[in-house]
Amino acid sequence: xxxxxxxxxxxxxxxxxxxxxxxxxxxxxxxxxxxxxxxxxxxxxxxxxxxxxxxxxxxxxxxxxxxxxxxxxxxxxxxxxxxxxxxxxxxxxxxxxxxxxxxxxxxxxxxxxxxxxxxxxxxxxxxxxxxxxxxxxxxxxxxxxxxxxxxxxxxxxxxxxxxxxxxxxxxxxxxxxxxxxxxxxxxxxxxxxxxxxxxxxxxxxxxxxxxxxxxxxxxxxxxxxxxxxxxxxxxxxxxxxxxxxxxxxxxxxxxxxxxxxxxxxxxxxxxxxxxxxxxxxxxxxxxxxxxxxxxxxxxxxxxxxxxxxxxxxxxxxxxxxxxxxxxxxxxxxxxxxxxxxxxxxxxxxxxxxxxxxxxxxxxxxxxxxxxxxxxxxxxxxxxxxxxxxxxxxxxxxxxxxxxxxxxxxxxxxxxxxxxxxxxxxxxxxxxxxxxxxxxxxxxxxxxxxxxxxxxxxxxxxxxxxxxxxxxxxxxxxxxxxxxxxxxxxxxxxxxxxxxxxxxxxxxxxxxxxxxxxxxxxxxxxxxxxxxxxxxxxxxxxxxxxxxxxxxxxxxxxxxxxxxxxxxxxxxxxxxxxxxxxxxxxxxxxxxxxxxxxxxxxxxxxxxxxxxxxxxxxxxxxxxxxxxxxxxx
Amino acid sequence: xxxxxxxxxxxxxxxxxxxxxxxxxxxxxxxxxxxxxxxxxxxxxxxxxxxxxxxxxxxxxxxxxxxxxxx
Numbered sequence: 001x002x003x004x005x006x007x008x009x010x011x012x013x014x015x016x017x018x019x020x021x022x023x024x025x026x027x028x029x030x031x032x033x034x035x036x037x038x039x040x041x042x043x044x045x046x047x048x049x050x051x052x053x054x055x056x057x058x059x060x061x062x063x064x065x066x067x068x069x070x071x072x073x074x075x076x077x078x079x080x081x082x083x084x085x086x087x088x089x090x091x092x093x094x095x096x097x098x099x100x101x102x103x104x105x106x107x108x109x110x111x112x113x114x115x116x117x118x119x120x121x122x123x124x125x126x127x128x129x130x131x132x133x134x135x136x137x138x139x140x141x142x143x144x145x146x147x148x149x150x151x152x153x154x155x156x157x158x159x160x161x162x163x164x165x166x167x168x169x170x171x172x173x174x175x176x177x178x179x180x181x182x183x184x185x186x187x188x189x190x191x192x193x194x195x196x197x198x199x200x201x202x203x204x205x206x207x208x209x210x211x212x213x214x215x216x217x218x219x220x221x222x223x224x225x226x227x228x229x230x231x232x233x234x235x236x237x238x239x240x241x242x243x244x245x246x247x248x249x250x251x252x253x254x255x256x257x258x259x260x261x262x263x264x265x266x267x268x269x270x271x272x273x274x275x276x277x278x279x280x281x282x283x284x285x286x287x288x289x290x291x292x293x294x295x296x297x298x299x300x301x302x303x304x305x306x307x308x309x310x311x312x313x314x315x316x317x318x319x320x321x322x323x324x325x326x327x328x329x330x331x332x333x334x335x336x337x338x339x340x341x342x343x344x345x346x347x348x349x350x351x352x353x354x355x356x357x358x359x360x361x362x363x364x365x366x367x368x369x370x371x372x373x374x375x376x377x378x379x380x381x382x383x384x385x386x387x388x389x390x391x392x393x394x395x396x397x398x399x400x401x402x403x404x405x406x407x408x409x410x411x412x413x414x415x416x417x418x419x420x421x422x423x424x425x426x427x428x429x430x431x432x433x434x435x436x437x438x439x440x441x442x443x444x445x446x447x448x449x450x451x452x453x454x455x456x457x458x459x460x461x462x463x464x465x466x467x468x469x470x471x472x473x474x475x476x477x478x479x480x481x482x483x484x485x486x487x488x489x490x491x492x493x494x495x496x497x498x499x500x501x502x503x504x505x506x507x508x509x510x511x512x513x514x515x516x517x518x519x520x521x522x523x524x525x526x527x528x529x530x531x532x533x534x535x536x537x538x539x540x541x542x543x544x545x546x547x548x549x550x551x552x553x554x555x556x557x558x559x560x561x562x563x564x565x566x567x568x569x570x571x572x573x574x575x576x577x578x579x580x581x582x583x584x585x586x587x588x589x590x591x592x593x594x595x596x597x598x599x600x601x602x603x604x605x606x607x608x609x610x611x612x613x614x615x616x617x618x619x620x621x622x623x624x625x626x627x628x629x630x631x632x
Numbered sequence: 633x634x635x636x637x638x639x640x641x642x643x644x645x646x647x648x649x650x651x652x653x654x655x656x657x658x659x660x661x662x663x664x665x666x667x668x669x670x671x672x673x674x675x676x677x678x679x680x681x682x683x684x685x686x687x688x689x690x691x692x693x694x695x696x697x698x699x700x701x702x703x
Contacts, residue, residue: 514656535681537679544668
């Protein structure tokens with residue numbers, strides 16, 4: 001460690017890391033450059049690093065893979081409307097890297113890739129693909145930014161305010177990030193990857209009043225109040241800044257004026273971007289409301305209404321800007337029909353399965369189908385945002401769905417942003433924010449199909465299986481309980497008379513239940529020449545049943561159900577239109593309490609259940625896609 | 633889930649009805665029947681029904697004065 005005095009003000013400055021070439025004097029904000037082993041040179045001045053709501057601070061530690069690191073310093077860069085931090089980290093082996101923090105995303109960069117020739121900045125545009133090193137990259141942003149503040153130690157000397165070109169890239173497979181730094185004469189490619197603070201196992205983070213996080217347990221330093229007060233320069237209304245440092249724009253909740261927020265030291269200042277005379281729109285969830293979604297507590301700090309316009313009609317939705325100092329930001333989107341989505345910006349880019357924006361996109365394990373595209377226009381703005389947004393801003397959008405997820409591509413000439421939405425139920429939102437929200441109607445683009453869930457199909461086939469087994473059981477029961485008693489089995493030979501009658505010996509039909517009598521008859525008489533008719537005559541009460549004749553077939557059977565109890569005879573008659581040769585054979589068999597048949601409907605009914613579920617599933621999908629660009 | 637529960641309920645009701653019908657014979661039609669006088673009971677061969685489904689023929693009245701359901 002090298003300790004010395006600031007060449008400008010004489011305050012003590014220190015170099016704790018051998019890899020550091022410069023440090024920023026805490027007293028006068030001069031950049032002090034180390035030359036040789038102990039000589040210090042005054043290089044220039046940068047603005048003081050005003051504290052935003054980043055949980056990272058100089059001195060915090062973490063681990064990348066198995067390599068411990070310490071945060072040595074920080075640069076704050078800015079381009080019009082956007083600010084972000086680049087934390088200079090020194091590993092225990094004295095190699096260095098950068099931890100970039102912006103738009104709620106954290107990226108680790110180890111160092112520039114040597115020997116890579118990168119194209120000039122003016123040749124790049126968002127969406128362009130290029131091969132650098134062994135990787136195919138997609139340009140997601142290209143612009144110019146300046147260092148606006150610095151703190152701690154740095155690997156090089158900086159002066160504030162110099163605009164330098166840069167380009168942010170994502171690998172085409174979506175796994176890596178990179179940036180091209182055009183600060184030096186020889187532009188360099190810095191490959192990196194997206195990380196989370198949890199994965200870095202960081203310790204010594206800042207503690208924020210009113211916020212806790214079960215993962216970020218190691219805090220260092222005094223608790224920081226996250227809220228600042230300031231007055232609207234247009235109407236004088238007292239405003240609360242809920243994410244100072246991060247917020248670059250605030251829409252006054254009283255007059256609706258768009259205010260540009262800047263940081264001076266640890267104070268925030270507001271400047272009118274566009275004055276309005278009254279806020280006519282208020283979002284359903286009030287600013288400052290906190291709710292736990294996806295296991296993380298979020299605070300609503302801003303909201304805006306956007307819409308796509310089709311055939312002169314606005315189709316609006318509301319985007320709530322959520323903030324958590326330890327987890328960055330999210331969007332909570334409520335569409336026109338009351339469906340909700342929690343949206344996170346994507347660190348990577350999906351891999352298109354074709355060359356058109358209409359193509360399918362793969363991100364992670366999911367394959368997304370194009371749903372719809374359009375131009376999203378900002379209609380109302382309320383509260384604070386970490387980028388400048390104003391009424392009338394528009395971007396081209398394309399949505400791709402793989403329920404319950406939806407990825408969206410939003411782009412203009414400077415930037416392409418991908419985000420991933422996860423469908424939230426009404427109950428999720430009401431439970432999270434303690435609010436009553438309207439019941440959604442219709443089918444949302446990425447709403448999970450309730451008839452596609454595994455448990456639905458398990459239940460459908462399970463119920464069908466149980467009912468079918470029940471049907472088999474009833475069928476078996478019918479076999480087991482039937483006495484199936486053959487009381488008559490006789491053969492008869494016709495005499496050739498016009499009316500040839502034969503009467504059987506008596507038989508009994510008795511019992512309280514199932515007094516069914518089945519009569520089966522077969523004959524060799526041609527149906528064109530005669531028919532056999534059987535009548536069962538109850539000799540006790542005179543009841544006569546006519547269960548069967550051979551008018552349709554030479555072999556017929558018929559059953560009398562629940563016949564009256566008593567003693568019966570079977571009367572058989574061969575009826576012919578005219579005398580015919582004798583000698584035709586007729587057989588009659590009478591069975592009491594036979595094995596009765598089983599209703600086919602009961603046997604096949606169980607299969608209706610999965611069929612109905614399949615039809616409902618198809619109907620749901622049909623309603624979903626009827627709202628897309630691919631309807632009809 | 634509600635539709636599955638409802639359809640399962642209906643299925644179980646059908647099964648219950650089928651089981652009841654199997655065990656008791658309850659609920660099924662006994663088919664066409666008529667009552668004949670004692671004279672026919674005592675002499676079943678004299679019974680004369682009118683048969684359906686066979687054109688061009690009508691059973692003659694028995695010369696012994698048997699009963700015909702068609703009259």
